Amino acid sequence: MKSSPQRPNLPAERPSPGRSVSASRTEMIEVVLPQDANPLGYILGGRVMHLIDIAGAIAMHRHCHSPAVTASVDHVDFRNPIRVGELIILESQVNRAFHTSAEVGVEVFSENYLNGERKHTTSAFLTFVAIDENRQPRPVPPLLVKTAEERRRYREAGERRKVRLAAGAKRRR
Numbered sequence: 764m765k766s767s768p769q770r771p772n773l774p775a776e777r778p779s780p781g782r783s784v785s786a787s788r789t790e791m792i793e794v795v796l797p798q799d800a801n802p803l804g805y806i807l808g809g810r811v812m813h814l815i816d817i818a819g820a821i822a823m824h825r826h827c828h829s830p831a832v833t834a835s836v837d838h839v840d841f842r843n844p845i846r847v848g849e850l851i852i853l854e855s856q857v858n859r860a861f862h863t864s865a866e867v868g869v870e871v872f873s874e875n876y877l878n879g880e881r882k883h884t885t886s887a888f889l890t891f892v893a894i895d896e897n898r899q900p901r902p903v904p905p906l907l908v909k910t911a912e913e914r915r916r917y918r919e920a921g922e923r924r925k926v927r928l929a930a931g932a933k934r935r936r
């Protein structure tokens with residue numbers, strides 16, 4: 764493959780026509796172990812946030828085929844505890860690509876493998892920024908949305924971005 768004169772070790776940049784949501788979709792599963800839990804036997808919130816960041820980053824990397832950093836995490840609610848011995852399941856996908864950033868949605872579920880009971884415990888929205896070899900933001904491929912659900916997520920991600928950026932600007936004032 765031809766290399767770029769400015770980036771001799773990397774392949775030449777080609778504009779991407781875009782990637783589907785399914786290209787970024789990721790499922791991560793772990794069993795909750797005692798070292799991840801509080802004295803009540805529930806997984807620690809910090810451990811869940813760590814896993815959310817990883818599941819989100821994998822979806823971002825699958826979409827943009829580039830290193831990326833976490834720019835922000837919207838608020839996270841913990842609706843149901845996940846107990847030691849249960850499975851924690853994280854599903855992530857890119858909801859919308861902007862210019863150098865993209866919003867990734869992560870949903871977290873618990874599953875009791877003895878009876879198959881599955882509960883939704885947490886939802887989170889993260890913004891990742893793709894970065895180049897100089898650690899500067901670089902453009903991400905467009906997201907191709909096909910289904911009604913993907914279009915809904917895409918539209919809502921645009922609304923959340925407005926709120927997020929306005930809140931960021933307010934904090935910096």
Ligand SMILES: CC(C)(COP(=O)(O)OP(=O)(O)OC[C@H]1O[C@@H](n2cnc3c(N)ncnc32)[C@H](O)[C@@H]1OP(=O)(O)O)[C@@H](O)C(=O)NCCC(=O)NCCS
Binds near residue numbers: 833864900928
């Ligand atoms: C995220 C980071 C790359 C942004 O760099 P920057 O010089 O501020 O870049 P810009 O202002 O040009 O913004 C780049 C993109 O990030 C978005 N962005 C920046 N800060 C953001 C925030 N707090 N929330 C959401 N999006 C944000 C911008 O909207 C822009 O998106 P767009 O190109 O799609 O419109 C930089 O702040 C950084 O490196 N932060 C540290 C990241 C980190 O260490 N994360 C934890 C470990 S991975």
